[in-house]
Amino acid sequence: MNVRSSKGYRFASYLWHRLVPRSLRQQFWAAYYQIRGEYYGQSEYQKIRFRGVTYVDGRDRYRSYRQLFPSAPVGKTLLDAGACYGYYPLMAIHEGARFCRAVERNADSVAKMREVSKALAISTLDIVQADIVDYSTSDCFDIVLCLNVLHHLETIHRVQLVLETLYEATREKMVLIVASPRDLTQPYVYDDVLTEGKRLIRLSQCTLFRSTASSTCR
Numbered sequence: 427m428n429v430r431s432s433k434g435y436r437f438a439s440y441l442w443h444r445l446v447p448r449s450l451r452q453q454f455w456a457a458y459y460q461i462r463g464e465y466y467g468q469s470e471y472q473k474i475r476f477r478g479v480t481y482v483d484g485r486d487r488y489r490s491y492r493q494l495f496p497s498a499p500v501g502k503t504l505l506d507a508g509a510c511y512g513y514y515p516l517m518a519i520h521e522g523a524r525f526c527r528a529v530e531r532n533a534d535s536v537a538k539m540r541e542v543s544k545a546l547a548i549s550t551l552d553i554v555q556a557d558i559v560d561y562s563t564s565d566c567f568d569i570v571l572c573l574n575v576l577h578h579l580e581t582i583h584r585v586q587l588v589l590e591t592l593y594e595a596t597r598e599k600m601v602l603i604v605a606s607p608r609d610l611t612q613p614y615v616y617d618d619v620l621t622e623g624k625r626l627i628r629l630s631q632c633t634l635f636r637s638t639a640s641s642t643c644r
Contacts, residue, residue, distance in 0.1 A: 472513040474542055476520065481542045487513050494571070494601055499523045505567040507558045507592055508575035512539040512551070519550055527552040529561050559584050563595055566643035570596045573603040597643040 442451070474482040491514060500522035506515045507529050515526035528551060530536050536555040543551050554561070558572075559579065570592050579585050592600055 472511045474511050474513055474516065474538075476516070476542075476546055479545075481545070482511050482538060484511075488517075490573075491517050495521070499569065502568040503566075503597075504569045504571065505529070505563075505565075505592070505595055506571045506573075507561070507588070508572060508578075509539065510535050512542065512553070514571055514573070515551055516542065516546075516548070519548055523550070525550050525552070527554060527563075527565075527567070529554045529556055529558055531555065531557045558588050558591075562591060565595060566597045567595055568598045570600040572600070576602070576604055595643060 446454075471484055472482060473480070473484045473486045494514070495518065498521035499518050502518070502523050504515055504518050504523055504526040506512070506526065509515060509528035509530045510532075512528045512530075515523070515528045518526055528539060530539065530553070533555060536553060539551075539553050543553065558575065572588070572592055576585050576588070579588060
C-alpha cells in the first residue's frame with residue numbers, strides 16, 4: 427500500500443499545510459535534510475567499493491544503478507555528465523561496457539576517480555574535468571546519464587544548453603534524474619500524453635523545455 431495514498435497521510439498533510447506557516451515548513455525540511463545527511467554519513471555522494479576494497483565511503487548507489495541498467499550494459503558506450511566519483515561508469519565497465527566517459531568539474535572528485543581507475547587498472551574510462559555547461563563533444567554514446575545535476579545549473583538557459591548538448595551525443599537513450607525541491611509544498615505537474623515527435627521535459631510548473639536538437643548519432 428502506498429502510504430501517500432492513505433486517508434491518514436492525506437489528513438496529516440492537510441493539517442500540516444493548513445496549520446504550519448510556510449516559512450516554518452521550509453525551516454523544518456532544511457533541518458531534516460541536514461540531520462539526515464549527518465546521521466547516514468552522506469557527506470560522500472557515492473560509495474565506491476570494488477574487489478573488497480572501499481575507495482570512497484558514502485551512499486550505496488547499487489539499487490539506483492540497477493534501476494538504470496536492469497541488464498548489464500555489455501558492449502555499450504556511456505557518457506556520465508556530472509559523474510562525481512564515477513560510480514555509474516565504473517559499474518558499467520565492471521559489467522561489460524565497452525567504453526565510458528565521466529565528466530566532472532570538481533577537482534577532488536576527479537582526482538579520486540582517477541585514483542580508483544588506476545587502482546583497478548581500467549583503461550576504458552575517459553575522465554574529463556569540465557563544467558558540463560562548457561562541455562562539448564562530437565562523439566556519440568549509446569547511453570547518456572545526467573543524474574541529479576540540473577538543479578545545480580541555476581538558470582533555464584544553462585539547463586537548455588546542457589540538455590541540447592547531451593541529446594546530440596545520445597545514440598540510444600538519455601537518462602535524467604531531477605532532484606525534487608526541498609520545499610515539498612510546491613506543486614508539481616507532469617504530462618500524461620506528449621505530442622508524437624516532440625521531446626518535452628517539464629522542469630517546473632511554469633517551464634516546459636522543448637528539445638530542438640537534431641542528433642546526428644541516430
